[in-house]
Amino acid sequence: xxxxxxxxxxxxxxxxxxxxxxxxxxxxxxxxxxxxxxxxxxxxxxxxxxxxxxxxxxxxxxxxxxxxxxxxxxxxxxxxxxxxxxxxxxxxxxxxxxxxxxxxxxxxxxxxxxxxxxxxxxxxxxxxxxxxxxxxxxxxxxxxxxxxxxxxxxxxxxxxxxxxxxxxxxxxxxxxxxxxxxxxxxxxxxxxxxxxxxxxxxxxxxxxxxxxxxxxxxxxxxxxxxxxxxxxxxxxxxxxxxxxxxxxxxxxxxxxxxxxxxxxxxxxxxxxxxxxxxxxxxxxxxxxxxxxxxxxxxxxxxxxxxxxxxxxxxxxxxxxxx
Amino acid sequence: xxxxxxxxxxxxxxxxxxxxxxxxxxxxxxxxxxxxxxxxxxxxxxxxxxxxxxxxxxxxxxxxxxxxxxxxxxxxxxxxxxxxxxxxxxxxxxxxxxxxxxxxxxxxxxxxxxxxxxxxxxxxxxxxxxxxxxxxxxxxxxxxxxxxxxxxxxxxxxxxxxxxxxxxxxxxxxxxxxxxxxxxxxxxxxxxxxxxxxxxxxxxxxxxxxxxxxxxxxxxxxxxxxxxxxxxxxxxxxxxxxxxxxxxxxxxxxxxxxxxxxxxxxxxxxxxxxxxxxxxxxxxxxxxxxxxxxxxxxxxxxxxxxxxxxxxxxxxxxxxxxxxxxxxxxxxxxxx
Amino acid sequence: xxxxxxxxxxxxxxxxxxxxxxxxxxxxxxxxxxxxxxxxxxxxxxxxxxxxxxxxxxxxxxxxxxxxxxxxxxxxxxxxxxxxxxxxxxxxxxxxxxxxxxxxxxxxxxxxxxxxxxxxxxxxxxxxxxxxxxxxxxxxxxxxxxxxxxxxxxxxxxxxxxxxxxxxxxxxxxxxxxxxxxxxxxxxxxxxxxxxxxxxxxxxxxxxxxxxxxxxxxxxxxxxxxxxxxxxxxxxxxxxxxxxxxxxxxxxxxxxxxxxxxxxxxxxxxxxxxxxxxxxxxxxxxxxxxxxxxxxxxxxxxxxxxxxxxxx
Numbered sequence: 003x004x005x006x007x008x009x010x011x012x013x014x015x016x017x018x019x020x021x022x023x024x025x026x027x028x029x030x031x032x033x034x035x036x037x038x039x040x041x042x043x044x045x046x047x048x049x050x051x052x053x054x055x056x057x058x059x060x061x062x063x064x065x066x067x068x069x070x071x072x073x074x075x076x077x078x079x080x081x082x083x084x085x086x087x088x089x090x091x092x093x094x095x096x097x098x099x100x101x102x103x104x105x106x107x108x109x110x111x112x113x114x115x116x117x118x119x120x121x122x123x124x125x126x127x128x129x130x131x132x133x134x135x136x137x138x139x140x141x142x143x144x145x146x147x148x149x150x151x152x153x154x155x156x157x158x159x160x161x162x163x164x165x166x167x168x169x170x171x172x173x174x175x176x177x178x179x180x181x182x183x184x185x186x187x188x189x190x191x192x193x194x195x196x197x198x199x200x201x202x203x204x205x206x207x208x209x210x211x212x213x214x215x216x217x218x219x220x221x222x223x224x225x226x227x228x229x230x231x232x233x234x235x236x237x238x239x240x241x242x243x244x245x246x247x248x249x250x251x252x253x254x255x256x257x258x259x260x261x262x263x264x265x266x267x268x269x270x271x272x273x274x275x276x277x278x279x280x281x282x283x284x285x286x287x288x289x290x291x292x293x294x295x296x297x298x299x300x301x302x303x304x305x306x307x308x309x310x311x312x313x314x315x316x317x318x319x320x321x322x323x324x
Numbered sequence: 325x326x327x328x329x330x331x332x333x334x335x336x337x338x339x340x341x342x343x344x345x346x347x348x349x350x351x352x353x354x355x356x357x358x359x360x361x362x363x364x365x366x367x368x369x370x371x372x373x374x375x376x377x378x379x380x381x382x383x384x385x386x387x388x389x390x391x392x393x394x395x396x397x398x399x400x401x402x403x404x405x406x407x408x409x410x411x412x413x414x415x416x417x418x419x420x421x422x423x424x425x426x427x428x429x430x431x432x433x434x435x436x437x438x439x440x441x442x443x444x445x446x447x448x449x450x451x452x453x454x455x456x457x458x459x460x461x462x463x464x465x466x467x468x469x470x471x472x473x474x475x476x477x478x479x480x481x482x483x484x485x486x487x488x489x490x491x492x493x494x495x496x497x498x499x500x501x502x503x504x505x506x507x508x509x510x511x512x513x514x515x516x517x518x519x520x521x522x523x524x525x526x527x528x529x530x531x532x533x534x535x536x537x538x539x540x541x542x543x544x545x546x547x548x549x550x551x552x553x554x555x556x557x558x559x560x561x562x563x564x565x566x567x568x569x570x571x572x573x574x575x576x577x578x579x580x581x582x583x584x585x586x587x588x589x590x591x592x593x594x595x596x597x598x599x600x601x602x603x604x605x606x607x608x609x610x611x612x613x614x615x616x617x618x619x620x621x622x623x624x625x626x627x628x629x630x631x632x633x634x635x636x637x638x639x640x641x642x643x644x645x646x647x648x649x650x651x652x653x654x655x656x657x658x659x660x
Numbered sequence: 661x662x663x664x665x666x667x668x669x670x671x672x673x674x675x676x677x678x679x680x681x682x683x684x685x686x687x688x689x690x691x692x693x694x695x696x697x698x699x700x701x702x703x704x705x706x707x708x709x710x711x712x713x714x715x716x717x718x719x720x721x722x723x724x725x726x727x728x729x730x731x732x733x734x735x736x737x738x739x740x741x742x743x744x745x746x747x748x749x750x751x752x753x754x755x756x757x758x759x760x761x762x763x764x765x766x767x768x769x770x771x772x773x774x775x776x777x778x779x780x781x782x783x784x785x786x787x788x789x790x791x792x793x794x795x796x797x798x799x800x801x802x803x804x805x806x807x808x809x810x811x812x813x814x815x816x817x818x819x820x821x822x823x824x825x826x827x828x829x830x831x832x833x834x835x836x837x838x839x840x841x842x843x844x845x846x847x848x849x850x851x852x853x854x855x856x857x858x859x860x861x862x863x864x865x866x867x868x869x870x871x872x873x874x875x876x877x878x879x880x881x882x883x884x885x886x887x888x889x890x891x892x893x894x895x896x897x898x899x900x901x902x903x904x905x906x907x908x909x910x911x912x913x914x915x916x917x918x919x920x921x922x923x924x925x926x927x928x929x930x931x932x933x934x935x936x937x938x939x940x941x942x943x944x945x946x947x948x949x950x951x952x953x954x955x956x957x958x959x960x961x962x963x964x965x966x967x968x969x970x971x972x
Contacts, residue, residue, distance in 0.1 A: 185374040190590035190604035219592035
């Protein structure tokens with residue numbers, strides 16, 4: 003019996019931006035990973051690492067210049083526009099800034115009902131009824147149907163986003179920093195909601211964040227990115243207990259908390275001068291900030307290699323191997 | 325992290341009964357209510373709270389930077405260096421600003437002037453408050469930039485804020501704040517808008533500055549982990565009031581006010597496996613309110629008793645006097 | 661034991677009241693409604709001009725040219741098949757050819773309002789469409805549209821109007837057409853700026869995620885965010901156009917005689933400004949009040965709508 007196709011399989015993805023005249027930024031260079039059914043994959047990195055660009059490339063907004071995005075075996079970059087429109091309801095995204103993600107001139111109830119309206123399936127009363135049901139399901143008072151986004155709090159706006167995304171019954175949900183701008187107590191509520199929704203709808207989730215503590219709580223596997231490339235990908239517990247790539251160790255060490263929980267608390271970045279994405283460093287992109295860099299690191303770019311069961315890292319001298 | 329060893333010395337900043345009133349939707353509301361604390365030289369006080377708890381207004385009131393619709397309560401006092409900040413004339417208050425108390429804001433992109441070079445922005449307080457000449461001010465500016473960890477300071481001094489990264493801009497803001505040698509630094513969420521590795525570096529810098537110059541510091545943050553690791557004492561605010569005052573080491577384990585405990589519980593823990601449900605608090609933090617009867621947290625509290633809704637709990641302290649809590653039904657046992 | 665009374669209110673006495681959030685109709689203000697009343701009156705009179713007992717606007721009273729307000733004149737009042745001659749008090753006097761100023765004012769309002777109200781509509785529809793397309797599609801589409809608009813803006817408006825009048829001949833429709841075309845670039849700008857602001861926000865991407873087509877996104881998502889700024893701007897354009905018509909008539913390029921228009925009336929009165937100032941000043945005052953009212957309405961609307969925009 004053949005294995006079922008992974009929900010998402012990214013192959014050699016490249017995303018570039020124009021910056022001014024004739025200057026191109028490689029936001030994402032040659033990234034590949036895959037996600038199986040029901041898995042929550044965390045994509046972490048600091049600003050400029052390309053994680054949001056990957057999210058948009060997966061959603062084909064806009065389609066990436068090169069690379070493959072296989073969704074249940076179909077290459078989204080290669081399908082016809084009609085087929086893409088048919089597939090769209092099955093991939094949904096939740097954005098960080100809910101004020102920008104909701105049309106300010108529209109009532110939130112209508113925003114939630116929008117997916118049904120676009121699909122042209124149900125008449126208005128049915129649509130609104132289903133929207134109200136969905137609002138209850140995500141913890142929103144249905145009486146807020148007629149409110150506009152500016153009348154709701156940040157946490158409530160996030161719930162509206164969830165409600166809208168779930169209306170189409172997606173298979174894959176991409177969350178781009180969904181809790182970064184929320185207070186701690188609201189963050190906890192939204193993360194619990196995410197978990198509830200994941201179990202109830204059997205979702206596969208790509209969770210993008212810069213907060214390593216949140217990611218540890220939410221994700222089964224984690225992929226770490228730096229300046230457009232993958233540094234490491236591993237199951238969560240293993241990654242946090244024993245990071246293989248020095249950048250991962252740097253990130254975990256930067257979390258402010260009482261008491262160390264990882265094996266190499268001494269690893270800190272040499273400098274906080276971030277290299278420019280227009281002119282990335284030669285060889286390993288992290289070598290300018292890596293406390294363990296050696297000669298080879300400046301010359302040869304490391305490839306993703308296996309460093310353990312289900313683990314890969316792109317480092318010439320990983321902190322743990324095999 | 326030891327407190328100042330000289331108990332006889334008066335505190336650097338002593339705030340008594342600070343209240344800030346705000347005109348909000350046709351009502352006069354108390355955004356900050358009955359806040360009292362004292363800060364010794366060389367110490368860091370962390371103020372922790374969620375959005376809307378009044379921590380930013382609290383900081384701004386000390387420097388007279390309140391918006392037009394807000395005002396300080398008449399019976400509030402804030403003694404800095406023996407003088408009450410709220411009784412000073414605008415001229416005297418101006419002398420206190422920058423040279424006595426300096427502030428670092430959350431978003432360096434908006435707290436720096438985008439059309440002035442950073443050199444000019446650092447020189448401004450030097451020329452204005454310390455009366456330096458332009459040449460001397462410029463070389464002092466370069467020195468300051470080096471001391472806050474900006475490499476290549478001679479070139480950077482002529483750059484504009486948009487040419488620098490977020491972390492670098494915040495370092496510049498710190499340099500501006502330190503330029504006149506203030507005795508007290510107020511940092512209002514200085515690292516919230518920055519990347520995680522840069523956050524750690526900026527907080528390291530602030531602690532280093534404090535250790536070298538023995539400045540007092542008020543660090544406002546919403547992140548309890550930052551408060552627990554980077555301050556000496558923490559004050560937790562809710563709905564404009566301080567509900568708990570505790571040493572930084574005890575914040576995550578020995579908090580007694582249910583709100584503080586709930587906040588600690590809501591933080592995703594590093595030692596739990598993925599998909600562990602987080603203990604969240606029902607409802608939302610309240611906006612500015614007119615009159616609050618009883619404890620503001622009572623509607624959301626799982627330890628609520630009858631008294632909580634009708635009478636406001638006063639701040640009580642334990643036997644050592646160092647842990648203060650305002651709760652009718654405080655938690656007794658330490659967190660696991 | 662402390663309850664809330666032991667935390668005294670003690671508010672400071674001199675705290676200034678802050679701006680509170682008003683409802684939409686409240687935030688419009690009294691000046692909006694006053695202006696609206698004036699404009700309502702002007703429009704009602706203009707539309708129902710035939711029903712009022714006015715003199716014929718082109719009946720020349722050679723016995724009393726440039727007569728001051730309140731003079732008795734012979735007028736021809738339309739009624740029952742044949743115009744009837746009778747004596748009437750001319751409320752606002754007569755112009756240099758003895759024609760009743762009040763009648764000409766009211767009939768002239770038709771011209772001014774027609775030009776003032778129709779031209780922005782042309783600009784809004786065409787300019788709005790082009791602006792939204794430019795802001796949404798960017799790239800070459802935007803470059804072409806912006807270039808065309810720059811050319812129109814750079815072209816001297818008066819020369820353009822002269823050319824149109826020369827080629828097509830004088831007439832109300834041609835003036836409306838020409839002025840309408842001249843308003844297009846400004847509306848394109850407003851529409852494009854607002855589209856640029858919205859199109860990069862995530863809710864447009866969410867719409868794409870749902871599979872909405874471009875047109876659906878433009879109409880359902882972007883248009884509601886662009887229409888209000890355009891309406892506010894349109895009210896200002898109305899006043900420009902009324903003044904423009906006045907200027908054209910003054911130069912003799914406007915609607916041809918004998919159709920009255922406010923600008924033509926002002927022009928005709930310029931010879932007798934010293935002896936009979938009312939001939940120019942009355943239409944000038946009416947034009948001023950009308951233009952001022954449109955301006956006020958535009959301003960009030962902008963202030964009322966803007967707070968919501970800031971919620972973005």
